[in-house]
Amino acid sequence: MLAEYTLGNTDALTTLVHTHKVHLRRFPNAVLGTLGKLSQEVVAAVVAYDPLAGKVYDASHALRQKAIGWSQIGEEAYSLARSLTFSS
Helix, strand or coil: CHHHHHHHHHHHHHHHHHHCCCCCCCCCHHHHHHHHHHHHHHHHHHHHHCHHHHHHHHHHHHHHHHHHHHHHHHHHHHHHHHCCCCCC
């Protein structure tokens, strides 16, 4: 299933860039930091209203913290390696 999503995303990106002339840019770290802070504020408000949401958030956050290490050596390293140009 992941391969299907990857193919669909690749085709959609090609259409956006080549057909619609979209120029992709990464959000600056300052913007991402602000979004993260605002997200924490929203989560805090939801958790204050709904304790079950707090349990779900805590479990999700714990998984994220555990997965970051793997993502850096598995996902990110793999992605960077795939972008290398290999000559024959």
